[in-house]
Amino acid sequence: MSKMPMNMAFIGDADPFTAAIPATKVELTVSCRNLLDRDTFSKSDPICVLYTQGIANREWREFGRTEVIDNTLNPDFVRKFILDYFFEERQNLQIVGSLGGRLEKPLIGIPGKKCGTIIVRAEELSNCRESVMLQFCGNKLDKKDFFGKSDPFLVFYRSNEDGSYTICHKTEVVKNTLDPVWQAFKIPVRALCNGDYDRSIKVEVYDWDRDGGHDFIGEFSTSYREMSRNQSQFHIYEVLNPKKKGKKKKKYQNSGTVTLLSSKAGTRMLMCVLTVWVAGNPSQPTSLHYMSPYQMNDYAMALRAVGEIIQDYDSDKMFPALGFGAKLPPDGRVSHEFPLNGNPQNPYCSGIEGVMEAYYQSLKSVRLYGPTHFSPVINHVARYASAVTDGSQYFILLIISDGVITDMAQTKESIVNAASLPMSIIIVGVGPAEFDEMIELDGDEERISSQGRYAERDIVQVCGLSRMSRGMW
Secondary structure, X not given: OOOOOOOOOOOOOOOOOOOOOOOEEEEEEEEEEOOOOOOOOOOOOOOOEEEEEOOOOOOEEEEEEOOOOOOOOOOEOOOOEEXXXXXXXXXXXXXXXXXXXXXEEEOOOOOOOOOOEEEEEEEEXXXXXXXXXXXXXXXXXXXXXXXXXXXXXXXXXXXXXXXXXEEEEEOXXXXXXXXXXXXXXXXXXXXXXXXXXXOEEEEEEEEOOOOOOOEEXXXXXXXXXXXXXXXXXXXXXXXXXXXXXXXXXXXXXXXXXXXXXXXXXXXXXXXXXXXXXXXOOXXXXXXXXXXXXXXXXXXXXXXXXXXXXXXXXXXXXXXXXEEEOEEEOOOOEEEOOEEOOOOOOOOEEEHHHHHHHHXXXXXXXXXXXXXXXXXXXXXXHHHHHOOOOOOOOOEEEEEEEOOOOOOHHHHHHHHHHHOOOOEEEEEEEOOOOOOHHHHHOOOOOOOOEEOOEEOOOOOEEEEEHHHHHOOOO
């Protein structure tokens, strides 16, 4: 791996090592275009090195380095250089006086070769000292890989007064998925918006490719104020590809969605996920879902009994409520994982009352249909729980069922995989059916296993509605 020598791009006479108290700080962002390719079988892996020159001894000293970016001739470096700038001292920091704080110069150093162009943008930093912890996930992003799905990552940019954008963060790459959950990251607020909460922030979604030719999936815009507002709800953004949208395809809606899961560390100490299996005919008195004008049915009783206890431990009382086992309008497709409120972009309900209302409304719009699959919704919650590594969140999955499980092997495997994650599962059996299969999932006496692997801990608690109502669960 060769590195394109970049230390010919000097910036000024500034000596941060011997200077007095600074009047202000200036942030330098570096990009390059059309670099000379120094690799034989791939593109260059560039890095930029900044040197500063002392005023007294005129000696050049290395000040800092950017990250290395693999396989590109047009790098936008995320790592910044922050210099002290003194108004009353002579400093040949010419970029500060350039139009729009932007300086573009040709790179030199190799005779007879065009080495490319370096672009440096300077911005005076505000006194904002805040930091924010952000975490995002994607849902149903466009498939870009021929033999796989996509390897998505996010790139964040803050807007400038001239309409351009400055890169400020990249997430890690999540391999082979259209539903990635990116790791939470801590970032200074001034890196996102330099203290201007209403400054536009653009987020681009890419599919990573080994050769550096990352495929553009789409983009969305937000602001720090928007991301920090109403932390009791997730922010969901449509990922749009202007080229696809510009073709005016009738079927094109978006290229997936990206959800802001958390905008501060520890905002959700406990996430309660309530899931109901809707099966049977709610218009018949014999159905466990029968909507009687005089009393709650068994499913509603279980929802309220458990939900009223759990919701007091949740910091925001916003619950994603999912159903499984129904034919959905308008085309009657069978789903084992659908939002009870009918909104796939925002399945969250406000408190147990919101969940109850969504449950009743779903009975009016869907056609209940078997079989009963537990594993899809367990995997759904596990995907979010797997992204929590700092102990700030714990997930509880409530499953209400009449006792029949048709994907027992897959369910066991899902539970074994989830046993190492910050989540637990409460299964409530309703109706007169036998619950032997569900009790088999409870690891009180023997840890559950799948394909020779045992669960690290018992994360399943099974109880019946009658037993629960007596306070024995």
